Amino acid sequence: MSTTRPATRPGNPRFSSGPCAKPPGYSLDLLSDAPLGRSHRAAPGKERLRRAIDETAELLNLPEGYRLGIVPASDTGAYEMAMWSLLGARPSETLAWESFGKGWVTDAVKQLKLSDNTVREAEYGEIVDLAAVDWDKDVCFTWNGTTSGVRVPSGDVIPADRKGLTICDATSAAFAQDLPWDKLDVATFSWQKVMGGEAAHGMIVLGPRAVERLESYSPPWPLPKIFRLTKGGKLIEGIFRGETINTPSMLCVEDWLQALDWGRSVGGLAGLMARADRNAALVQDFVDARDWIANLASDPATRSNTSVCLQFTDPAVAGDGGFAKAVAQRLDAEGVAHDIGGYRDAPPGLRIWCGATVEATDIEALLPWIEWAYATERAAAG
Numbered sequence: 001m002s003t004t005r006p007a008t009r010p011g012n013p014r015f016s017s018g019p020c021a022k023p024p025g026y027s028l029d030l031l032s033d034a035p036l037g038r039s040h041r042a043a044p045g046k047e048r049l050r051r052a053i054d055e056t057a058e059l060l061n062l063p064e065g066y067r068l069g070i071v072p073a074s075d076t077g078a079y080e081m082a083m084w085s086l087l088g089a090r091p092s093e094t095l096a097w098e099s100f101g102k103g104w105v106t107d108a109v110k111q112l113k114l115s116d117n118t119v120r121e122a123e124y125g126e127i128v129d130l131a132a133v134d135w136d137k138d139v140c141f142t143w144n145g146t147t148s149g150v151r152v153p154s155g156d157v158i159p160a161d162r163k164g165l166t167i168c169d170a171t172s173a174a175f176a177q178d179l180p181w182d183k184l185d186v187a188t189f190s191w192q193k194v195m196g197g198e199a200a201h202g203m204i205v206l207g208p209r210a211v212e213r214l215e216s217y218s219p220p221w222p223l224p225k226i227f228r229l230t231k232g233g234k235l236i237e238g239i240f241r242g243e244t245i246n247t248p249s250m251l252c253v254e255d256w257l258q259a260l261d262w263g264r265s266v267g268g269l270a271g272l273m274a275r276a277d278r279n280a281a282l283v284q285d286f287v288d289a290r291d292w293i294a295n296l297a298s299d300p301a302t303r304s305n306t307s308v309c310l311q312f313t314d315p316a317v318a319g320d321g322g323f324a325k326a327v328a329q330r331l332d333a334e335g336v337a338h339d340i341g342g343y344r345d346a347p348p349g350l351r352i353w354c355g356a357t358v359e360a361t362d363i364e365a366l367l368p369w370i371e372w373a374y375a376t377e378r379a380a381a382g
């Protein structure tokens, strides 16, 4: 292993897991048509909000009868809006295998205080036994655990004739992984992830069974205005046409329209998924060829193609948070990789975003630098 600096640097050192890298070729000039200083309810704003919804639904191949809305507070807002609006009607299960999923468990147990809720949790790197889940209950889960790099391998385990609702946080999966829409009654995501958009706005997908629940059930707890999807027992259909609950940023909306344009230019959903797959495969090949680093996700079928989490396995440094941090800081200081330290609650290691906005050539250029930083830190440790 060499401590000589590699010759090539990534063209773009941004490998953060959110906000994620902007699409290649991005420039603020692309936003010059944003209707700034105008009401979002005036014609230009309405037209853009409607397009943001319609073009997203098209890019994701949402089935007929599924609704998509723009809601406040990024993915968190979208997901909590779903939990607060839908849960409590029947028994539930909350599943978690990393920190965001654990956050939804806390919501269910400590905030909503659901009386008949089963919690299933797995350690970082593992996933819960999905075959043991009772899908006749409402089930809350995160498709891709961003902080552990563990994802649901397939929707096959979710029965088509389930009685409960599936409420899925898909923020680091949407546009990178093949989401089985017929198995998802609710899915949420933020613009800031795979497409490299801005945070602050969330998107919520509602299948017909979720709408049926919304129109037939009123939760016993108070619902703030920004969570309200119904009025007088009826779905507020305007939300799904771009009549947002409160004022959106038209700059963020313009940015999202640009991201969608870019998504179409790389081959739409199939092209976006292929880009993430290729990036993640490059990282995995690198890891497989070395005995000092490994994917945190133990089962290959669960390995994320977006938030790829790695741990150092050499016994001399395995689990050493200070060492992993020093490696990440060295890469940051060198200007070859920003924000790739593992998440604060996750086991020490690196997390490399491999979503579609990251160029494969940049991943290829980064990998020798990881080896360099590792070797340099090991040598410094003596």
Ligand SMILES: Cc1ncc(COP(=O)(O)O)c(C=O)c1O
Residues within 6 Å of the ligand: 017, 018, 073, 074, 075, 076, 077, 100, 101, 142, 144, 145, 146, 147, 169, 171, 172, 190, 192, 199, 200
């Ligand atoms: C799985 C998951 N859920 C929720 C969030 C929170 O997203 P936001 O900050 O966009 O609300 C994140 C952010 O990284 C995430 O990865």
